[in-house]
Amino acid sequence: xxFSGPIDFKPKLISALSHxxxxxxxxxxxxxxxxxxxxxxxxIAFGIASGVSPTVGxxxxxIGGFLVSALGGCSVQIGGPTGAFIVIVSxxxxxxxxxxxxxATIMAGLILVLMGLFHLGTVIxxxxxxxxxxxxxxxxxxxxxxxxxxxxxxxxxxxxxAFLPKWGYYFSNFGRIDWVTTAVGLISLIIIILTPKxxxxxxxxxxxxxxxxxxxxxxxxxxxxxxxxxxxxxxxxLPTDIPQPHGFELSMETINALLPSAFTIxxxxxxxxxxxxxxxxxxxxxxxxxxxxxxxxxxxNIIVPFFNGIPVxxxxxxxxxxxxxxxxxxxAGLIHAAVLLxxxxxxxxxxxxxxxxxxxAVLIMVSYNMSGWRTVRGIFKNPKSxxxxxxxxxxxTVIFDLTIAIEIGLxxxxxxxxxxxMENTQIKVYSEQLDVAEGTDSSTHEVLDVxxxxxxxxxxxxxxxxxxxxxxxxxxxxxARKPKVRIIRMRKVPFIDATGVHNLxxxxxxxxxxxxxxxxxxxxxxxxxxxxxxxxxxLVGADHICNHxxxxxxxxxKIAGEID
Numbered sequence: 334x335x336f337s338g339p340i341d342f343k344p345k346l347i348s349a350l351s352h353x354x355x356x357x358x359x360x361x362x363x364x365x366x367x368x369x370x371x372x373x374x375x376x377i378a379f380g381i382a383s384g385v386s387p388t389v390g391x392x393x394x395x396i397g398g399f400l401v402s403a404l405g406g407c408s409v410q411i412g413g414p415t416g417a418f419i420v421i422v423s424x425x426x427x428x429x430x431x432x433x434x435x436x437a438t439i440m441a442g443l444i445l446v447l448m449g450l451f452h453l454g455t456v457i458x459x460x461x462x463x464x465x466x467x468x469x470x471x472x473x474x475x476x477x478x479x480x481x482x483x484x485x486x487x488x489x490x491x492x493x494x495a496f497l498p499k500w501g502y503y504f505s506n507f508g509r510i511d512w513v514t515t516a517v518g519l520i521s522l523i524i525i526i527l528t529p530k531x532x533x534x535x536x537x538x539x540x541x542x543x544x545x546x547x548x549x550x551x552x553x554x555x556x557x558x559x560x561x562x563x564x565x566x567x568x569x570x571l572p573t574d575i576p577q578p579h580g581f582e583l584s585m586e587t588i589n590a591l592l593p594s595a596f597t598i599x600x601x602x603x604x605x606x607x608x609x610x611x612x613x614x615x616x617x618x619x620x621x622x623x624x625x626x627x628x629x630x631x632x633x634n635i636i637v638p639f640f641n642g643i644p645v646x647x648x649x650x651x652x653x654x655x656x657x658x659x660x661x662x663x664x665a666g667l668i669h670a671a672v673l674l675x676x677x678x679x680x681x682x683x684x685x686x687x688x689x690x691x692x693x694a695v696l697i698m699v700s701y702n703m704s705g706w707r708t709v710r711g712i713f714k715n716p717k718s719x720x721x722x723x724x725x726x727x728x729x730t731v732i733f734d735l736t737i738a739i740e741i742g743l744x745x746x747x748x749x750x751x752x753x754x755m756e757n758t759q760i761k762v763y764s765e766q767l768d769v770a771e772g773t774d775s776s777t778h779e780v781l782d783v784x785x786x787x788x789x790x791x792x793x794x795x796x797x798x799x800x801x802x803x804x805x806x807x808x809x810x811x812x813a814r815k816p817k818v819r820i821i822r823m824r825k826v827p828f829i830d831a832t833g834v835h836n837l838x839x840x841x842x843x844x845x846x847x848x849x850x851x852x853x854x855x856x857x858x859x860x861x862x863x864x865x866x867x868x869x870x871x872l873v874g875a876d877h878i879c880n881h882x883x884x885x886x887x888x889x890x891k892i893a894g895e896i897d
Contacts, residue, residue: 344405345662346662357664361660364658365671366668368654369671371539372394372411372648374536374539375394375651375695377687382419382480383414383423384422388681392640392642394413394670395575395670396637396642398666398673405663406628407610407614407619407647408617410626410647411651412645414644415648417703418643421601422644424735434638435639436583437598439638442636445599445628450624454607454622454627460604462719463720463723464726466712467722467723469705470705471731474700477701479696480693480700481503483689486513486690487509496732514561514688517688517690518690518691520548525540525695542687549563563687563688563689567689571685572681576641600739603627603630609648610647616653626647630645726745751797761793763783781882788820789822789882791825795829796860797829797830797833815849817849817896824857834863838868838872850889852878854884855881
């Protein structure tokens with residue numbers, strides 16, 4: 334991993350086209366058509382759930398999906414709007430309006446491009462897994478809670494955005510349930526669940542939409558007194574023209590206000606895209622260029638808002654559909670975008686007939702699949718620190734919002750990780766005799782005699798701020814013994830930070846004030862450079878910094894003998 338160097342931007346489409354064939358095109362064509370059909374109901378549902386129109390969801394899938402495939406670093410990644418963004422997008426729209434969402438998405442795109450340019454594609458994978466599982470499960474529950482109104486036909490308006498008040502509002506209005514609408518939703522859900530049992534290749538969501546929409550159309554035609562709300566009822570006749578590009582009014586005040594939301598979109602997009610790419614690599618045996626993938630995702634998020642689109646990321650369900658239907662190059666993703674474009678141009682009047690409760694059933698199924706309850710159950714068998722991180726992230730996502738959940742979840746994970754490192758870092762004290770090979774795999778043991786008045790303190794682990802405090806406490810407790818020489822053995826110290834250097838300086842100064850000599854042993858090259866630059870070497874004396882314990886003991890024994 335390097336934060337500098339040449340720009341790592343090598344779209345997979347270019348390398349794929351250099352040795353393309355007709356047989357490969359046939360496979361990509363079939364996969365692209367199937368994925369386009371599967372993506373249709375999801376793009377519409379995610380658009381509506383995010384607080385925008387179905388048209389916006391489709392525009393995002395068309396333009397964003399095309400750019401992700403054309404510029405990305407994964408051969409089979411399918412991009413578009415996803416369920417993970419529903420919570421954050423609807424929250425931004427509520428607080429800042431559509432223009433605020435567009436600006437935040439562009440800023441997130443710029444952040445993603447910078448992450449790719451600075452070779453941070455591998456770093457994003459180091460975000461603790463319990464955080465990912467926690468906020469994903471939290472998003473799933475939040476998505477589920479947003480669909481109750483449409484699924485049951487409650488007809489509520491001004492629903493509170495916060496989770497707990499929202500459910501309180503639902504419970505107080507359950508008497509308004511429309512049983513016909515609820516039946517439509519339940520039938521849709523049953524079709525979605527049962528379709529894969531018949532054939533895993535059939536898109537359950539699309540089958541449900543086709544069958545239920547036709548049934549509701551018949552119901553409206555022959556029983557006009559019974560009405561189920563459709564997309565056309567909610568949004569009117571949907572436009573069939575690609576929006577013209579437009580600009581935005583920017584100010585530093587707007588940028589500062591939207592920066593946390595943009596950061597959340599960028600981090601969430603990077604995590605979801607790279608996790609999807611990692612799963613795809615495991616199935617296909619290919620290798621994703623993570624930095625190129627981030628740049629491609631960033632470019633898509635920069636461009637899509639100019640056409641009224643919402644955030645774009647890699648979609649694991651659509652990506653896996655692409656793989657299982659034979660897609661192996663980005664051409665399949667381009668075809669998927671073309672299929673959606675044709676549907677958008679020529680079939681939008683039919684989209685108006687889709688019942689809202691059917692789309693709610695689609696999203697309820699999406700939320701169930703997102704919940705990862707089996708994974709959650711598995712993590713609850715892990716150490717308490719993982720359980721704590723998952724639980725806190727989940728609760729913060731549900732009760733507050735995703736931005737707070739990611740920030741506090743990361744902070745908590747770092748604190749618990751540092752605590753674990755501190756607990757595993759040992760500081761041992763030796764006197765009289767010392768086995769040079771202790772703590773190594775060496776079968777040769779050399780025992781050194783340590784003179785009276787000489788004590789050896791060995792630090793086993795990184796000497797950073799947490800361990801430095803632990804070491805300082807140990808040294809203070811041993812001050813009463815007042816040895817003649819203290820050897821600080823640092824063979825297992827891979828690095829030292831500013832706090833470690835500061836504590837070491839204080840130890841050296843306080844020891845020298847009491848006439849106690851300090852000898853450093855086993856100092857590696859990196860740590861030695863830090864000590865030299867910080868002035869510690871000059872303070873302790875260059876001849877008192879040794880590369881091996883035998884030299885340090887020899888010097889310490891000599892000093893102790895001279896003092897006697």
